[in-house]
Amino acid sequence: MTTMYAALLRGINVGGARKLPMADLRTLMQGLGHHDVRTYLQSGQAVFSSTHGDEESLAAELAGAIAQRFGFDVDVLVRDHAYLKTVAEACPFPAADLQPKQLHVTYFSAPVEAERFADVDRPAHLPEEFRLGDRALYLYVPDGLGRSKLAETLSKPRFTKGLVATSRNWNTVVKLVEMTGP
Template structure:
Protein backbone atom coordinates (compact mmCIF):
# COMPACT_ATOMS: atom_id res chain seq x y z
CA UNK A 1 0.00 0.00 0.00
CA UNK A 2 1.12 3.52 -0.75
CA UNK A 3 0.75 6.53 1.49
CA UNK A 4 -0.90 9.60 -0.02
CA UNK A 5 -1.65 13.12 1.08
CA UNK A 6 -4.84 14.85 -0.08
CA UNK A 7 -4.74 18.64 -0.15
CA UNK A 8 -8.14 20.24 -0.67
CA UNK A 9 -8.70 23.83 -1.66
CA UNK A 10 -11.75 25.88 -0.86
CA UNK A 11 -13.48 23.71 1.72
CA UNK A 12 -14.57 24.99 5.13
CA UNK A 13 -13.56 28.55 4.20
CA UNK A 14 -15.89 31.50 4.60
CA UNK A 15 -18.89 29.33 5.38
CA UNK A 16 -18.88 27.70 1.95
CA UNK A 17 -18.39 24.09 0.97
CA UNK A 18 -18.59 22.85 4.54
CA UNK A 19 -17.16 19.37 4.90
CA UNK A 20 -16.45 18.31 8.50
CA UNK A 21 -13.37 16.17 8.86
CA UNK A 22 -15.26 13.14 10.31
CA UNK A 23 -17.46 13.25 7.19
CA UNK A 24 -14.38 13.42 4.98
CA UNK A 25 -12.90 10.40 6.78
CA UNK A 26 -16.15 8.47 6.21
CA UNK A 27 -16.06 9.34 2.49
CA UNK A 28 -12.47 8.14 2.18
CA UNK A 29 -13.25 4.92 4.03
CA UNK A 30 -16.33 4.30 1.86
CA UNK A 31 -13.98 4.36 -1.14
CA UNK A 32 -11.81 1.65 0.43
CA UNK A 33 -9.02 4.02 1.46
CA UNK A 34 -7.30 3.05 4.69
CA UNK A 35 -5.59 4.56 7.72
CA UNK A 36 -7.28 7.91 7.08
CA UNK A 37 -6.10 10.79 9.25
CA UNK A 38 -7.00 14.45 8.90
CA UNK A 39 -5.18 17.56 10.01
CA UNK A 40 -6.98 20.82 10.81
CA UNK A 41 -10.33 21.75 9.30
CA UNK A 42 -9.09 23.27 6.03
CA UNK A 43 -8.87 19.98 4.18
CA UNK A 44 -5.78 17.87 4.70
CA UNK A 45 -5.93 14.10 4.76
CA UNK A 46 -3.37 11.34 4.88
CA UNK A 47 -4.43 7.88 3.71
CA UNK A 48 -3.21 4.59 2.29
CA UNK A 49 -4.33 2.80 -0.85
CA UNK A 50 -3.34 0.01 -3.21
CA UNK A 51 -4.29 2.27 -6.12
CA UNK A 52 -1.24 3.56 -7.98
CA UNK A 53 -3.00 6.05 -10.27
CA UNK A 54 -3.12 9.38 -8.42
CA UNK A 55 -5.42 10.94 -11.03
CA UNK A 56 -7.91 8.13 -10.62
CA UNK A 57 -7.81 8.44 -6.82
CA UNK A 58 -8.38 12.18 -7.02
CA UNK A 59 -11.28 11.81 -9.47
CA UNK A 60 -12.97 9.20 -7.29
CA UNK A 61 -12.69 11.34 -4.17
CA UNK A 62 -13.99 14.49 -5.87
CA UNK A 63 -16.86 12.59 -7.51
CA UNK A 64 -17.92 11.08 -4.18
CA UNK A 65 -17.87 14.46 -2.44
CA UNK A 66 -19.92 15.93 -5.30
CA UNK A 67 -22.40 13.04 -5.10
CA UNK A 68 -22.88 13.42 -1.34
CA UNK A 69 -22.48 17.17 -0.86
CA UNK A 70 -23.15 18.81 -4.22
CA UNK A 71 -19.81 20.48 -4.92
CA UNK A 72 -16.49 19.55 -6.50
CA UNK A 73 -13.59 20.68 -4.36
CA UNK A 74 -10.17 21.46 -5.72
CA UNK A 75 -7.96 18.50 -4.82
CA UNK A 76 -4.31 17.69 -5.24
CA UNK A 77 -3.26 14.18 -4.19
CA UNK A 78 0.44 13.61 -3.62
CA UNK A 79 2.47 10.55 -2.81
CA UNK A 80 4.44 10.88 0.42
CA UNK A 81 7.69 10.92 -1.58
CA UNK A 82 6.44 13.91 -3.61
CA UNK A 83 5.68 15.90 -0.48
CA UNK A 84 9.07 15.01 0.97
CA UNK A 85 10.73 16.13 -2.28
CA UNK A 86 8.88 19.45 -2.10
CA UNK A 87 10.32 19.97 1.39
CA UNK A 88 13.85 19.07 0.26
CA UNK A 89 13.56 21.46 -2.71
CA UNK A 90 12.65 24.46 -0.53
CA UNK A 91 14.71 27.35 -1.96
CA UNK A 92 14.28 29.43 1.23
CA UNK A 93 15.62 27.30 4.09
CA UNK A 94 16.27 30.40 6.21
CA UNK A 95 12.50 31.04 6.23
CA UNK A 96 11.75 27.70 7.91
CA UNK A 97 12.28 29.31 11.33
CA UNK A 98 9.03 31.27 10.82
CA UNK A 99 6.90 28.46 9.40
CA UNK A 100 3.70 30.49 9.06
CA UNK A 101 5.37 32.86 6.58
CA UNK A 102 6.69 30.19 4.23
CA UNK A 103 4.07 28.72 1.91
CA UNK A 104 4.11 25.87 -0.56
CA UNK A 105 1.42 26.21 -3.20
CA UNK A 106 0.76 22.90 -4.94
CA UNK A 107 -0.32 23.38 -8.54
CA UNK A 108 -2.88 21.03 -10.05
CA UNK A 109 -0.84 20.81 -13.24
CA UNK A 110 2.31 22.24 -14.75
CA UNK A 111 1.73 25.81 -15.95
CA UNK A 112 1.97 26.21 -19.72
CA UNK A 113 2.89 29.91 -19.73
CA UNK A 114 3.55 31.16 -16.20
CA UNK A 115 3.96 34.95 -16.06
CA UNK A 116 6.77 35.05 -13.52
CA UNK A 117 7.76 38.57 -14.62
CA UNK A 118 4.32 39.87 -13.61
CA UNK A 119 4.69 38.20 -10.22
CA UNK A 120 8.14 39.69 -9.75
CA UNK A 121 6.76 43.13 -10.61
CA UNK A 122 4.20 43.04 -7.78
CA UNK A 123 6.22 41.35 -5.06
CA UNK A 124 7.26 43.42 -2.05
CA UNK A 125 10.94 43.94 -1.37
CA UNK A 126 10.89 41.44 1.48
CA UNK A 127 8.96 38.74 -0.42
CA UNK A 128 10.52 35.89 -2.35
CA UNK A 129 9.05 33.25 -4.64
CA UNK A 130 10.25 30.37 -6.73
CA UNK A 131 8.44 27.97 -9.03
CA UNK A 132 9.96 24.50 -8.87
CA UNK A 133 8.18 21.73 -10.73
CA UNK A 134 4.53 22.00 -9.63
CA UNK A 135 5.19 23.90 -6.42
CA UNK A 136 5.22 27.67 -5.99
CA UNK A 137 7.29 28.52 -2.91
CA UNK A 138 6.39 31.85 -1.38
CA UNK A 139 8.09 33.54 1.53
CA UNK A 140 5.87 36.41 2.70
CA UNK A 141 7.21 37.81 6.00
CA UNK A 142 4.19 40.10 6.40
CA UNK A 143 1.79 37.21 5.78
CA UNK A 144 -0.06 36.12 2.66
CA UNK A 145 -3.17 38.07 3.63
CA UNK A 146 -1.34 41.31 2.81
CA UNK A 147 0.56 40.01 -0.18
CA UNK A 148 -0.40 41.08 -3.71
CA UNK A 149 1.97 38.40 -4.92
CA UNK A 150 0.00 35.71 -3.08
CA UNK A 151 -3.30 37.15 -4.31
CA UNK A 152 -2.19 37.17 -7.97
CA UNK A 153 -0.14 33.96 -8.08
CA UNK A 154 -2.85 31.62 -9.33
CA UNK A 155 -3.98 34.05 -12.04
CA UNK A 156 -0.43 34.77 -13.23
CA UNK A 157 0.51 31.09 -13.31
CA UNK A 158 -2.70 30.13 -15.10
CA UNK A 159 -3.16 27.01 -12.98
CA UNK A 160 -5.32 26.26 -9.94
CA UNK A 161 -3.39 25.60 -6.75
CA UNK A 162 -3.82 24.98 -3.06
CA UNK A 163 -1.34 26.29 -0.52
CA UNK A 164 -0.06 25.16 2.85
CA UNK A 165 2.34 26.82 5.23
CA UNK A 166 5.59 25.14 6.19
CA UNK A 167 4.27 24.02 9.58
CA UNK A 168 1.31 22.22 7.97
CA UNK A 169 3.46 20.53 5.32
CA UNK A 170 5.84 19.22 7.98
CA UNK A 171 2.93 18.01 10.13
CA UNK A 172 1.43 16.15 7.17
CA UNK A 173 4.72 14.35 6.57
CA UNK A 174 4.85 13.45 10.25
CA UNK A 175 1.29 12.07 10.12
CA UNK A 176 2.02 10.13 6.95
CA UNK A 177 5.04 8.45 8.53
CA UNK A 178 3.29 7.60 11.81
Protein backbone atom coordinates in the same frame (compact mmCIF):
# COMPACT_ATOMS: atom_id res chain seq x y z
CA MET B 1 1.80 -2.23 -2.88
CA THR B 2 0.35 0.14 -0.29
CA THR B 3 1.26 3.82 -0.64
CA MET B 4 0.61 6.69 1.76
CA TYR B 5 -0.97 9.77 0.24
CA ALA B 6 -2.23 13.19 1.24
CA ALA B 7 -5.41 14.58 -0.27
CA LEU B 8 -5.41 18.37 -0.47
CA LEU B 9 -8.88 19.86 -0.86
CA ARG B 10 -9.20 23.41 -2.09
CA GLY B 11 -11.54 25.94 -0.53
CA ILE B 12 -13.61 23.94 1.94
CA ASN B 13 -14.80 25.12 5.35
CA VAL B 14 -13.79 28.70 4.58
CA GLY B 15 -16.09 31.51 5.64
CA GLY B 16 -19.02 29.20 6.30
CA ALA B 17 -19.25 27.98 2.70
CA ARG B 18 -18.75 24.49 1.29
CA LYS B 19 -18.85 22.82 4.68
CA LEU B 20 -17.34 19.38 4.80
CA PRO B 21 -16.95 17.95 8.29
CA MET B 22 -13.69 16.06 8.65
CA ALA B 23 -15.42 13.08 10.29
CA ASP B 24 -17.65 12.80 7.20
CA LEU B 25 -14.63 13.09 4.91
CA ARG B 26 -12.89 10.25 6.77
CA THR B 27 -16.00 8.07 6.50
CA LEU B 28 -16.34 8.86 2.79
CA MET B 29 -12.70 7.99 2.11
CA GLN B 30 -12.97 4.73 4.04
CA GLY B 31 -16.05 3.92 1.96
CA LEU B 32 -13.89 4.34 -1.15
CA GLY B 33 -11.66 1.55 0.16
CA HIS B 34 -8.84 3.64 1.60
CA HIS B 35 -7.16 2.75 4.89
CA ASP B 36 -5.40 4.59 7.71
CA VAL B 37 -7.52 7.67 6.95
CA ARG B 38 -6.73 10.69 9.14
CA THR B 39 -7.47 14.36 8.71
CA TYR B 40 -5.45 17.39 9.71
CA LEU B 41 -7.15 20.62 10.72
CA GLN B 42 -10.52 21.61 9.25
CA SER B 43 -9.17 23.17 6.08
CA GLY B 44 -9.05 20.10 3.89
CA GLN B 45 -6.15 17.76 4.41
CA ALA B 46 -6.49 14.02 4.73
CA VAL B 47 -3.89 11.30 4.67
CA PHE B 48 -4.63 7.73 3.70
CA SER B 49 -3.13 4.55 2.38
CA SER B 50 -4.25 2.88 -0.80
CA THR B 51 -3.27 -0.08 -2.92
CA HIS B 52 -5.04 1.08 -6.06
CA GLY B 53 -4.92 4.03 -8.39
CA ASP B 54 -2.48 6.82 -9.05
CA GLU B 55 -2.53 10.42 -7.83
CA GLU B 56 -4.79 11.69 -10.61
CA SER B 57 -7.32 8.86 -10.47
CA LEU B 58 -7.45 8.99 -6.67
CA ALA B 59 -8.06 12.76 -6.80
CA ALA B 60 -10.80 12.39 -9.42
CA GLU B 61 -12.45 9.58 -7.44
CA LEU B 62 -12.47 11.63 -4.23
CA ALA B 63 -13.70 14.81 -5.96
CA GLY B 64 -16.53 12.83 -7.57
CA ALA B 65 -17.52 11.21 -4.29
CA ILE B 66 -17.56 14.59 -2.51
CA ALA B 67 -19.74 16.11 -5.24
CA GLN B 68 -22.16 13.19 -5.06
CA ARG B 69 -22.34 13.09 -1.26
CA PHE B 70 -22.19 16.81 -0.39
CA GLY B 71 -23.57 18.43 -3.56
CA PHE B 72 -20.68 20.75 -4.41
CA ASP B 73 -17.52 20.52 -6.45
CA VAL B 74 -14.13 20.57 -4.78
CA ASP B 75 -10.74 20.66 -6.44
CA VAL B 76 -8.61 17.84 -5.03
CA LEU B 77 -4.92 17.10 -5.39
CA VAL B 78 -3.45 13.83 -4.19
CA ARG B 79 0.28 13.53 -3.57
CA ASP B 80 2.32 10.66 -2.21
CA HIS B 81 4.80 10.81 0.66
CA ALA B 82 7.87 10.83 -1.59
CA TYR B 83 6.64 13.89 -3.47
CA LEU B 84 5.64 15.77 -0.32
CA LYS B 85 9.02 15.04 1.26
CA THR B 86 10.88 16.16 -1.87
CA VAL B 87 8.95 19.44 -1.97
CA ALA B 88 9.77 20.13 1.68
CA GLU B 89 13.44 19.25 1.25
CA ALA B 90 13.77 21.34 -1.93
CA CYS B 91 12.52 24.54 -0.30
CA PRO B 92 14.70 27.36 -1.68
CA PHE B 93 14.17 29.48 1.44
CA PRO B 94 15.76 28.85 4.87
CA ALA B 95 12.64 27.24 6.37
CA ALA B 96 14.33 26.39 9.67
CA ASP B 97 15.16 30.07 10.21
CA LEU B 98 11.68 31.40 9.37
CA GLN B 99 8.38 31.51 11.20
CA PRO B 100 5.96 29.04 9.60
CA LYS B 101 3.51 31.86 8.76
CA GLN B 102 6.21 33.41 6.55
CA LEU B 103 6.49 30.43 4.20
CA HIS B 104 3.83 28.81 2.03
CA VAL B 105 3.69 26.26 -0.74
CA THR B 106 1.16 26.27 -3.55
CA TYR B 107 0.76 22.81 -5.02
CA PHE B 108 -0.22 22.62 -8.70
CA SER B 109 -1.91 19.82 -10.63
CA ALA B 110 0.77 19.96 -13.35
CA PRO B 111 4.23 21.41 -13.93
CA VAL B 112 4.29 25.19 -14.29
CA GLU B 113 6.68 27.01 -16.58
CA ALA B 114 8.45 30.14 -15.36
CA GLU B 115 7.06 32.05 -18.37
CA ARG B 116 3.61 31.94 -16.74
CA PHE B 117 4.97 34.35 -14.08
CA ALA B 118 7.25 36.41 -16.32
CA ASP B 119 5.22 39.61 -15.97
CA VAL B 120 5.33 39.64 -12.16
CA ASP B 121 7.41 42.64 -11.11
CA ARG B 122 9.53 40.79 -8.57
CA PRO B 123 11.63 43.78 -7.40
CA ALA B 124 8.46 45.75 -6.66
CA HIS B 125 7.36 43.08 -4.16
CA LEU B 126 10.63 42.71 -2.23
CA PRO B 127 11.29 41.52 0.42
CA GLU B 128 8.53 39.09 -0.56
CA GLU B 129 9.67 36.43 -3.01
CA PHE B 130 8.52 33.31 -4.79
CA ARG B 131 10.31 30.47 -6.49
CA LEU B 132 9.05 27.58 -8.57
CA GLY B 133 9.62 23.93 -7.81
CA ASP B 134 8.25 20.61 -9.01
CA ARG B 135 4.52 21.31 -9.45
CA ALA B 136 4.91 23.77 -6.59
CA LEU B 137 5.44 27.44 -5.88
CA TYR B 138 7.28 28.50 -2.73
CA LEU B 139 6.20 31.85 -1.32
CA TYR B 140 8.15 33.82 1.27
CA VAL B 141 6.10 36.57 2.93
CA PRO B 142 7.94 38.09 5.92
CA ASP B 143 4.84 39.90 7.25
CA GLY B 144 2.50 36.94 6.74
CA LEU B 145 0.07 36.00 4.00
CA GLY B 146 -2.72 38.37 5.06
CA ARG B 147 -0.64 41.47 4.31
CA SER B 148 1.13 40.14 1.26
CA LYS B 149 0.82 42.09 -1.98
CA LEU B 150 2.76 39.37 -3.79
CA ALA B 151 0.31 36.69 -2.64
CA GLU B 152 -2.54 38.90 -3.84
CA THR B 153 -0.86 39.23 -7.23
CA LEU B 154 -0.14 35.51 -7.53
CA SER B 155 -3.73 34.60 -6.66
CA LYS B 156 -5.05 36.12 -9.88
CA PRO B 157 -6.69 33.55 -12.14
CA ARG B 158 -4.28 34.13 -15.03
CA PHE B 159 -1.49 32.48 -13.03
CA THR B 160 -3.46 29.31 -12.35
CA LYS B 161 -5.53 29.06 -15.52
CA GLY B 162 -6.00 25.43 -16.48
CA LEU B 163 -4.56 24.17 -13.19
CA VAL B 164 -5.76 23.08 -9.81
CA ALA B 165 -3.79 25.09 -7.26
CA THR B 166 -4.02 24.97 -3.49
CA SER B 167 -1.76 26.54 -0.90
CA ARG B 168 -0.58 25.40 2.52
CA ASN B 169 1.49 27.13 5.18
CA TRP B 170 4.82 25.63 6.18
CA ASN B 171 3.46 23.98 9.34
CA THR B 172 1.00 22.05 7.20
CA VAL B 173 3.65 21.18 4.60
CA VAL B 174 5.83 19.64 7.31
CA LYS B 175 2.92 17.93 9.09
CA LEU B 176 1.77 16.23 5.88
CA VAL B 177 5.27 14.86 5.32
CA GLU B 178 5.23 13.47 8.87
CA MET B 179 1.72 12.05 8.59
CA THR B 180 2.37 10.26 5.31
CA GLY B 181 5.81 9.00 6.33
CA PRO B 182 6.84 5.57 7.48
